[in-house]
Amino acid sequence: MPRRFSASEYIDGILAGNRVLLSRAITLVESTLPSDQALAQQVLDAVLPHAGRSVRVGITGVPGVGKSTFIEALGLHLVRERGHHLAVLAVDPTSQRSGGSILGDKTRMNELAAHPRAFIRPSPAGRSLGGVTRSTREALVLCEAAGHDVIFVETVGVGQSETAVHGMVDFFLLLMLAGAGDELQGIKKGIMEMADAITITKADGGNELAARRARAEYQNALHLFPLAPSQWSPEVTISSALTGQGVPEVWQVLEKYVAQTQENGYFAQRRQEQNLHWLHETIRQSLEAQFYARPAVRERLAAVEQAVREGRQSAFGAAGELLEL
Amino acid sequence: MPRRFSASEYIDGILAGNRVLLSRAITLVESTLPSDQALAQQVLDAVLPHAGRSVRVGITGVPGVGKSTFIEALGLHLVRERGHHLAVLAVDPTSQRSGGSILGDKTRMNELAAHPRAFIRPSPAGRSLGGVTRSTREALVLCEAAGHDVIFVETVGVGQSETAVHGMVDFFLLLMLAGAGDELQGIKKGIMEMADAITITKADGGNELAARRARAEYQNALHLFPLAPSQWSPEVTISSALTGQGVPEVWQVLEKYVAQTQENGYFAQRRQEQNLHWLHETIRQSLEAQFYARPAVRERLAAVEQAVREGRQSAFGAAGELLEL
Numbered sequence: 173m174p175r176r177f178s179a180s181e182y183i184d185g186i187l188a189g190n191r192v193l194l195s196r197a198i199t200l201v202e203s204t205l206p207s208d209q210a211l212a213q214q215v216l217d218a219v220l221p222h223a224g225r226s227v228r229v230g231i232t233g234v235p236g237v238g239k240s241t242f243i244e245a246l247g248l249h250l251v252r253e254r255g256h257h258l259a260v261l262a263v264d265p266t267s268q269r270s271g272g273s274i275l276g277d278k279t280r281m282n283e284l285a286a287h288p289r290a291f292i293r294p295s296p297a298g299r300s301l302g303g304v305t306r307s308t309r310e311a312l313v314l315c316e317a318a319g320h321d322v323i324f325v326e327t328v329g330v331g332q333s334e335t336a337v338h339g340m341v342d343f344f345l346l347l348m349l350a351g352a353g354d355e356l357q358g359i360k361k362g363i364m365e366m367a368d369a370i371t372i373t374k375a376d377g378g379n380e381l382a383a384r385r386a387r388a389e390y391q392n393a394l395h396l397f398p399l400a401p402s403q404w405s406p407e408v409t410i411s412s413a414l415t416g417q418g419v420p421e422v423w424q425v426l427e428k429y430v431a432q433t434q435e436n437g438y439f440a441q442r443r444q445e446q447n448l449h450w451l452h453e454t455i456r457q458s459l460e461a462q463f464y465a466r467p468a469v470r471e472r473l474a475a476v477e478q479a480v481r482e483g484r485q486s487a488f489g490a491a492g493e494l495l496e497l
Numbered sequence: 498m499p500r501r502f503s504a505s506e507y508i509d510g511i512l513a514g515n516r517v518l519l520s521r522a523i524t525l526v527e528s529t530l531p532s533d534q535a536l537a538q539q540v541l542d543a544v545l546p547h548a549g550r551s552v553r554v555g556i557t558g559v560p561g562v563g564k565s566t567f568i569e570a571l572g573l574h575l576v577r578e579r580g581h582h583l584a585v586l587a588v589d590p591t592s593q594r595s596g597g598s599i600l601g602d603k604t605r606m607n608e609l610a611a612h613p614r615a616f617i618r619p620s621p622a623g624r625s626l627g628g629v630t631r632s633t634r635e636a637l638v639l640c641e642a643a644g645h646d647v648i649f650v651e652t653v654g655v656g657q658s659e660t661a662v663h664g665m666v667d668f669f670l671l672l673m674l675a676g677a678g679d680e681l682q683g684i685k686k687g688i689m690e691m692a693d694a695i696t697i698t699k700a701d702g703g704n705e706l707a708a709r710r711a712r713a714e715y716q717n718a719l720h721l722f723p724l725a726p727s728q729w730s731p732e733v734t735i736s737s738a739l740t741g742q743g744v745p746e747v748w749q750v751l752e753k754y755v756a757q758t759q760e761n762g763y764f765a766q767r768r769q770e771q772n773l774h775w776l777h778e779t780i781r782q783s784l785e786a787q788f789y790a791r792p793a794v795r796e797r798l799a800a801v802e803q804a805v806r807e808g809r810q811s812a813f814g815a816a817g818e819l820l821e822l
Contacts, residue, residue, distance in 0.1 A: 213811075213813065213814055213817065216811050216813065216814065217810070217811055217814050220808065220809075220810075220811050221809075223808075224808055306813070309812075310811075310813065313811070362687050362690050362691075364690070364721075364722065365687050365689070365690055389717075389721060390721065392714075392717075392718070393717070393718040393721045396689075396714060396715065396718045397689065443808075444806045444807070444808075447805045447806050447807075447808060447812055448802060448805060448806050448812075450805075450812035450813075451801070451802065451805045451812040451815050451816055453812075454812055454813055454816035455785075455788065455816045455819060455820065456781065456784075456785060458816065458820050459781075459784040459785065459788055459820075460780075460781060460784065463780065463784055476776070477773060477776065480772045480773060480775075480776045481769045481772050481773050482769070482772075483545065483548075483549055483768075483769075483772060484545075485542070485545075486538075486541050486542055486545050486635075486638070487634075487772055487773075487775035487776040487778075487779055488538065488541065488631070488635065488775075488779055489538055489541065489542050490776050491776055491779035491780045491783065492538065494780060495780065495783050495784075
């Protein structure tokens, strides 16, 4: 383990846009050591006034949809053509530091990773969803304080992570494949209804016609959904990371969304609600962690769970029994 | 307040199908008095082995969709034509004992309420969503133990209650109006994706053509959704509580669902998961209730929430501050 920096070294480094110190500070927020956590909290509180000035974009889609290549294509467009400073984070509770996690294999985003205005960070390994979510949200704040004005939060589209990511971003983009059949079955229920935009990927060559057809179908289906509190109607586009066609259009949809929701006040309101939500969520996680770590609870839990699962004991009676321990 | 019965009077009464004692036992589980809660727990644990043998059906739809008349029509079909014992419960955290809650005005289900095999119970008043959900789930167990083999849990389709109800039922039915425009805007995002069946209501007279068109549209839209873990494809029907047309068909869809999910094991598996979920949910609610009731927390909470909402303090720092109090 390299030497720890002091709080002011981290803070000054981050605010100066120093990538090494940003990276090390993220390692700090990912650490479960109490002393690291205390230092991380000091750094976070100091840089907080400099955070918040970015567009936060959640991006999801099942494996095989071409997420990495799409993110690289859109990311390169943003850093090269539009001068944005981009940070790409990931929420993937299943990832292992050594394994094949999204973003773990940075070679899949070779060009983007090498760009001076791009910062790519894989999902923290070996943590629960709650842990990953928490440290990703803190990493997001650090990246903003370091001057990144666009944050992508990538997730894998097959689990609970999407709801967590939806709760920390301004805009949620869903990548889908043409051929509305078996390929889509991997996307979990509820994810489609969270999308502010859908882009049908791999719309090139012989695939393009099917992609256009899929766009029409999804656009119709989305019209049946109720209007979101943002008053925004989700848009469906087609794009190809291979040819680059349709990639800038996805960003135009996002800019339209941001303009509209900043105008009607929803953008700021949603951020406030997210902040408040995270306060109560953090409290809940801490209370539960403390409770389930009690030795008496750990000893009885498995037997009580089994009795409740099989209907031999009521959930309420069993909860009371554990709470009294 | 009428006199309290003893635990064995409640238990014997419920198991004998005595409606007065069933009703009084539900009042007991709704009570927030510690002595009532202890007695309720005794009764619940004793009748639990006799519960569980019913089909639990969540029914939702926005105000104006004709929920009460539909429930009465379907309910009368079940008790008159098919010999079922039906209990209708409601989850409506906004209801007031005196106000116009769903089911509060029983006159809207006159005929059903008068039938000897039907039992109708309004939503408990003046409670939080967590409180209403808990007591409704306990009431459901009592109704089953009293011999009701079909339980409807009604909810109002505009808030968070639907997720809670979805977590306590086997089958979720969404009522919708034809005219996929403004009328639907009241349904919250995510509810459509929870539906195992949709019925387009008021499909009579001049409305029938529009209803048929809406059915086709929703059926197409639902096909774009991923297949649920139940392997069930949601079905869309049209119905009229006025003419009775299409009402028995809704029940046929449900019976097909039950047969399929009992066959593939999902029905039992889902009930086990729901039991386990309720155990952890009950623990969470108790931990949070205890925490937020602490005088020191109550004193600081509003100021901390305001600072977090405005981004002056990080959610994590603020949570730490409150947890240390």
